[in-house]
Amino acid sequence: MIEMGYIKRNKGTFLQADLSYEMRFMDEDNLDEVMDLQEIVIHHLNDKEMFRTHSADYFREHLQAEKSVIGVYCQDGLIAYNVLSFPGDSKDNFGLDVNLPKDDLLDVIHLATIAVHPDFRGNSLQSKMQHIHLKMMANLGYKHVCCMVSPKNRPSLQNILSQGLIIKALKIKFQWRLRYIMHKNLLSPCLIGPDVVRMDGKDILGQINLLNRGFQGFHLSRLSDGFEIHYAKPPSLAV
Ligand SMILES: CC(C)(COP(=O)(O)OP(=O)(O)OC[C@H]1O[C@@H](n2cnc3c(N)ncnc32)[C@H](O)[C@@H]1OP(=O)(O)O)[C@@H](O)C(=O)NCCC(=O)NCCS
Incomplete structure (x- = not known):
């Protein structure tokens, strides 16, 4: 147990x-x-x-x-x-x-x-x-x-x-x-860098693009019609 x-x-x-x-x-x-x-x-x-x-x-x-x-x-x-x-x-x-x-x-x-x-x-x-x-x-x-x-x-x-x-x-x-x-x-x-980009969870290509540029998704906030993901670069890449 x-x-x-x-x-x-x-x-x-x-x-x-x-x-x-x-x-x-x-x-x-x-x-x-x-x-x-x-x-x-x-x-x-x-x-x-x-x-x-x-x-x-x-x-x-x-x-x-x-x-x-x-x-x-x-x-x-x-x-x-x-x-x-x-x-x-x-x-x-x-x-x-x-x-x-x-x-x-x-x-x-x-x-x-x-x-x-x-x-x-x-x-x-x-x-x-x-x-x-x-x-x-x-x-x-x-x-x-x-x-x-x-x-x-x-x-x-x-x-x-x-x-x-x-x-x-x-x-x-x-x-x-x-x-x-x-x-x-x-x-x-x-560790999360300081510059945060929020992107609609339905925007698949936009998120793939952010991920390809080194962003990582670390938080979800609810919207009336879905949700958005908060993306930021790790501090080592955030220049
Ligand atoms: C994903 C899952 C395990 C989460 O169950 P859970 O631990 O009971 O979820 P939570 O307690 O965190 O629920 C949080 C809220 O979301 C709601 N919720 C949970 N699962 C939901 C679902 N499938 N659809 C809609 N709402 C859901 C809950 O009612 C709750 O609402 P409240 O905060 O207003 O009470 C469950 O939805 C599930 O078994 N889904 C089907 C299987 C699945 O998708 N597995 C995961 C594959 S990665």
């Missing part, structure tokens, strides 16, 4: 209810629960492109790796999971997309996939699970965390930015998915 507390089911609606939850590490015995929750989450998404689903073999492999998968349970069963992966020297290591030194690639972890049951959104479960996983990995000496997220996925993007990961690339991944590639050095904090 990692932690316990209270959460709201159907937060903000007249059906809202307080329930107790437990957060714990999952193992291979939990495979069916993860597959069932993934199915519910993809079924309820209007835009299914935002959420890359995975096979039972993929989850089995990650569940076998100790402490790689965190689950949140309440009386309804599994309501959220977060999966870490260790890309090692594979070509899918996002460290390659953000130009990490070759020697650092084995020290990269990925925030691989996350899902929260639609009835339990708004309880900050993504932030809670990812914060625990990142703290644990920093204590184990891992140096870098990377992940990819769709530019259409405002809730997830906002949560990942608030963990201190920053946008370092925006490109097509896995043949056809447009994704931000995000990175955080777990050992030294990211």
Whole structure:
């Protein structure tokens, strides 16, 4: 068990209810629960492109790796999971997309996939699970965390930015998915230069252009019809 507390089911609606939850590490015995929750989450998404689903073999492999998968349970069963992966020297290591030194690639972890049951959104479960996983990995000496997220996925993007990961690339991944590639050095904090450019999250080419000029996205602010990303160069490039 990692932690316990209270959460709201159907937060903000007249059906809202307080329930107790437990957060714990999952193992291979939990495979069916993860597959069932993934199915519910993809079924309820209007835009299914935002959420890359995975096979039972993929989850089995990650569940076998100790402490790689965190689950949140309440009386309804599994309501959220977060999966870490260790890309090692594979070509899918996002460290390659953000130009990490070759020697650092084995020290990269990925925030691989996350899902929260639609009835339990708004309880900050993504932030809670990812914060625990990142703290644990920093204590184990891992140096870098990377992940990819769709530019259409405002809730997830906002949560990942608030963990201190920053946008370092925006490109097509896995043949056809447009994704931000995000990175955080777990050992030294990211420094932001003084000149900030805000760009609409829908302006994909504008953001790619900024990233190509050395800007990095570090903050999201909401707009009435979407969001904008705040970009700046790291101080070393901000001349
Ligand atoms: C992304 C996700 C894990 C975030 O869930 P979460 O931890 O419950 O999100 P938060 O608690 O941070 O929610 C923050 C706010 O966004 C809202 N929100 C969360 N997810 C939302 C969604 N998919 N659509 C619209 N609003 C959403 C919440 O209701 C909350 O609003 P409030 O502040 O007014 O209460 C969840 O939306 C999800 O499972 N999405 C589908 C799978 C997915 O996209 N995974 C990530 C791939 S990178």
